[in-house]
Amino acid sequence: MSLILAVNAGSSSLKISLYQRVLEDPKAPRLSLTSTISSISSPPARVSFQQHPNLSQAARHPNPSVPSIRDHESAFIYFLDRLKADVSIDRQQVTHICHRVVHGGDYTEPTVISEQSYHHIETLSDLAPLHNAAALSVIRACIHALPLALSIAFFDTAFHRDLPRHVSTYAIDQKIAQERGLKKYGFHGLSYAFIIDMVADHLHKDKDELNIIALHLGSGASACAIRGGKSIDTSMGLTPLSGLPGATRAGDVDPSLIFHYASEPLSRLSYDSAMSKEVHVTRAEEILNRQAGWKALTGTTDFGEIIKKADLSTPPSVAIGDPCTLAFHIVLGRILHYVGAYHLSLRGKVDALVFAGGIGERSQDLRSAIGEAVNCLGYSAIDEHVNQGLEHHEGSVVDIGKDEGGNRMLVCRTDEQFEMARECSLGDAFWR
Numbered sequence: 001m002s003l004i005l006a007v008n009a010g011s012s013s014l015k016i017s018l019y020q021r022v023l024e025d026p027k028a029p030r031l032s033l034t035s036t037i038s039s040i041s042s043p044p045a046r047v048s049f050q051q052h053p054n055l056s057q058a059a060r061h062p063n064p065s066v067p068s069i070r071d072h073e074s075a076f077i078y079f080l081d082r083l084k085a086d087v088s089i090d091r092q093q094v095t096h097i098c099h100r101v102v103h104g105g106d107y108t109e110p111t112v113i114s115e116q117s118y119h120h121i122e123t124l125s126d127l128a129p130l131h132n133a134a135a136l137s138v139i140r141a142c143i144h145a146l147p148l149a150l151s152i153a154f155f156d157t158a159f160h161r162d163l164p165r166h167v168s169t170y171a172i173d174q175k176i177a178q179e180r181g182l183k184k185y186g187f188h189g190l191s192y193a194f195i196i197d198m199v200a201d202h203l204h205k206d207k208d209e210l211n212i213i214a215l216h217l218g219s220g221a222s223a224c225a226i227r228g229g230k231s232i233d234t235s236m237g238l239t240p241l242s243g244l245p246g247a248t249r250a251g252d253v254d255p256s257l258i259f260h261y262a263s264e265p266l267s268r269l270s271y272d273s274a275m276s277k278e279v280h281v282t283r284a285e286e287i288l289n290r291q292a293g294w295k296a297l298t299g300t301t302d303f304g305e306i307i308k309k310a311d312l313s314t315p316p317s318v319a320i321g322d323p324c325t326l327a328f329h330i331v332l333g334r335i336l337h338y339v340g341a342y343h344l345s346l347r348g349k350v351d352a353l354v355f356a357g358g359i360g361e362r363s364q365d366l367r368s369a370i371g372e373a374v375n376c377l378g379y380s381a382i383d384e385h386v387n388q389g390l391e392h393h394e395g396s397v398v399d400i401g402k403d404e405g406g407n408r409m410l411v412c413r414t415d416e417q418f419e420m421a422r423e424c425s426l427g428d429a430f431w432r
């Protein structure tokens with residue numbers, strides 16, 4: 001039996017799933033166990049560890065906190081210890097390990113980790129300061145613990161490889177842009193690839209005829225306009241900083257803001273934090289990636305907490321005094337900005353608006369507020385009964401719209417680990 005381990009180092013979490021490859025049906029690897037270690041960036045980290053067949057049962061228990069987890073590497077080592085102690089799986093059966101690597105630069109296909117590809121990912125660390133170095137620390141730990149397994153990197157950027165040139169090009173000197181690879185790359189691609197598959201299936205449409213606006217809203221948040229199953233625009237850019245605000249990321253600001261924000265010179269410095277020991281980021285990147293976002297506005301990275309405290313009945317036109325209400329409206333307003341723009345990019349031919357990610361899947365209040373605003377564009381009104389009780393609905397995609405006449409409103413329980421395991425299982429080159 002071949003086991004595929006899929007590891008997803010997000011900015012605030014480490015999600016790991018173990019699958020069995022099914023020879024007769026390689027596009028459907030079978031889940032054996034899954035673990036999520038969340039709040040890594042705002043300790044104590046919380047851990048869920050669920051084994052098949054008790055997956056949904058275990059999900060109902062609160063996740064215990066584990067103070068010894070300080071970063072992605074210690075989170076992964078904790079997972080390996082649990083695997084050894086709690087599960088009777090022979091680790092030698094893990095033949096393939098899939099790693100989500102956020103920035104792949106000009107690598108647009110899944111790539112076996114070698115000295116050369118490792119170095120390539122390392123050189124891109126400055127372009128994904130919350131991600132690439134963390135993923136590399138887990139890759140090293142994996143190679144150490146499971147030296148015989150094949151480690152493969154799957155890139156978030158790959159999905160956006162065919163962005164139209166006028167979308168991916170910044171209005172700067174093109175000679176410098178090309179020499180240094182300064183363009184819009186886009187991220188959350190594994191999630192968008194999964195979403196397209198699941199939504200096409202749900203709507204009984206061919207993937208290459210599917211037009212959707214997808215919102216991946218988590219600690220990092222992005223929007224994507226998808227036409228004919230392909231990304232035609234997305235809100236993140238050269239790095240995962242631009243576009244929507246995130247837990248600790250500012251999202252779009254006037255680029256000149258940073259020169260007025262910091263009083264000290266913005267010199268290059270070696271940033272030594274528990275999250276990413278080796279990344280060299282400028283002070284500007286440090287401020288905009290780690291000291292901003294809704295954490296800077298409210299003191300918490302947890303958007304669920306913010307929504308609980310916000311006064312959602314206050315319309316944004318009224319002066320907002322309280323930070324949680326302000327943070328909620330900033331996030332809502334920026335999301336609507338992209339939905340409106342992408343509705344136009346797709347010339348109004350949109351099959352569905354899709355919510356995904358930790359916040360998109362869990363925040364009924366944010367979905368309600370977005371639903372109310374986009375109704376004027378022909379999107380179906382939200383069925384609050386379904387929207388508020390999503391946990392009672394099984395499956396990867398749930399319709400939260402009231403009528404099937406308008407553009408559909410869907411929630412997709414995205415699964416980047418499954419997407420990697422599927423691509424790995426289908427990739428003949430990895431099984432020779």
Ligand SMILES: Nc1ncnc2c1ncn2[C@@H]1O[C@H](COP(=O)(O)OP(=O)(O)O)[C@@H](O)[C@H]1O
Nearest residue numbers: 010012013218219220302303304358359362363
């Ligand atoms: N009930 C909830 N309502 C709204 N947001 C939530 C809720 N539970 C968790 N979240 C948010 O989801 C985020 C994690 O999303 P996720 O997509 O898993 O993160 P990552 O970006 O690390 O992959 C948390 O930072 C938190 O803000």
Ligand SMILES: CC(=O)OP(=O)(O)O
Nearest residue numbers: 010011187218220240
């Ligand atoms: C690209 C990105 O921001 O990813 P995540 O949301 O997992 O941190």
Ligand SMILES: [Mg+2]
Nearest residue numbers: 010011218219
């Ligand atoms: Mg994520």
